[in-house]
Amino acid sequence: MSMDRLLENIMRKQNPTVAGLDPKLSFIPGHIKEKCFEEHGKNLEGAAAALLEFNKGLIDALCDVVPAVKPQAAYYEQYGWQGMRALAETIAYAKSKGLFVIVDGKRNDIGATMEAYAAAHLGTTDVEGETFEAFGADALTVNGYLGSDGIEPLLKVCSAHDKAIFVLAKTSNPSSGELQDQMLHAMYEPVYRAMGNMCQQWGLKLPGKYGYSGVGAVVGATYPKQLKEMRKALPNTFFLVPGYGAQGGAADDVAPGFDKHGCGAIVNSSRGIMCAWQKEGCDPKDYAGAARREAVRMRDEIMARLGGISLPAT
Numbered sequence: 001m002s003m004d005r006l007l008e009n010i011m012r013k014q015n016p017t018v019a020g021l022d023p024k025l026s027f028i029p030g031h032i033k034e035k036c037f038e039e040h041g042k043n044l045e046g047a048a049a050a051l052l053e054f055n056k057g058l059i060d061a062l063c064d065v066v067p068a069v070k071p072q073a074a075y076y077e078q079y080g081w082q083g084m085r086a087l088a089e090t091i092a093y094a095k096s097k098g099l100f101v102i103v104d105g106k107r108n109d110i111g112a113t114m115e116a117y118a119a120a121h122l123g124t125t126d127v128e129g130e131t132f133e134a135f136g137a138d139a140l141t142v143n144g145y146l147g148s149d150g151i152e153p154l155l156k157v158c159s160a161h162d163k164a165i166f167v168l169a170k171t172s173n174p175s176s177g178e179l180q181d182q183m184l185h186a187m188y189e190p191v192y193r194a195m196g197n198m199c200q201q202w203g204l205k206l207p208g209k210y211g212y213s214g215v216g217a218v219v220g221a222t223y224p225k226q227l228k229e230m231r232k233a234l235p236n237t238f239f240l241v242p243g244y245g246a247q248g249g250a251a252d253d254v255a256p257g258f259d260k261h262g263c264g265a266i267v268n269s270s271r272g273i274m275c276a277w278q279k280e281g282c283d284p285k286d287y288a289g290a291a292r293r294e295a296v297r298m299r300d301e302i303m304a305r306l307g308g309i310s311l312p313a314t
């Protein structure tokens, strides 16, 4: 099961973190942009080429440190189909380097449309009887607020193709509480807890050998109290934890998301890693080296808090 593969990657690298690949032109060093614009023009094609070259440099520098990468689809969509091609090529390149790829698309719709999203990102697409993999990620972030019929098609595709999903439960942004913290009076619990319980239920269809199902939940590093509460309440739900670094989350904030084996969560940093070269003020040509230094620092900071990671007995 796909979440097992993520856990095994985390265990092998002793690193429960994921590097976000959310590129935009202002994050990319001048020498890459100049070369790509010269070759392809100062247009969407040139921008997409720069995104891909930037990402490949990051992936080469990070692939022996982090277990996974998380490209956020919006950063590619803004550069049109050329950007989406760069997303597909980024996914393929990361997978060729042994990385687990979580596409952050936050997709959801009615069941019929969700079948198309599931095929696009996790499964295969049929063309007159022949099947093709469109984007081929290992996992996709989704929005569960349309309910079970929006999630069922994903569960089928995850089961058939060994993939996983992460469902938004308690997001990291400042206004997430406007709806997600509202109490559901019939259930005596807030909306984010109800969504967590739904993840736990959906996960029964995708059991994993280490106790964590193929249905994970997104819980922000910026809400450590809720992380702790969710970890206790949802023993079979693996967490994707964004909000570390640029959004203010730190090692102490993410620690409550882990179980007693140092397992149960993976912490994302996007701008913190991608833009480390700007923060360090180093030679832009060393942008990938700066990203690696930040990824190692982040790993060491979180691992010092956890002690070690072992896989729960099967």
Ligand SMILES: O=c1ccn([C@@H]2O[C@H](COP(=O)(O)O)[C@@H](O)[C@H]2O)c(=O)[nH]1
Pocket (backbone or CB within 6 Å): 020, 022, 072, 104, 170, 171, 172, 173, 218, 219, 220, 242, 243, 244, 245, 246, 247, 268, 269, 270, 271, 272
């Ligand atoms: O609750 C959420 C869900 C997703 N995200 C995404 O994670 C990264 C965070 O980027 P940073 O640069 O490390 O802040 C980004 O792709 C978000 O879209 C989130 O932040 N919070």
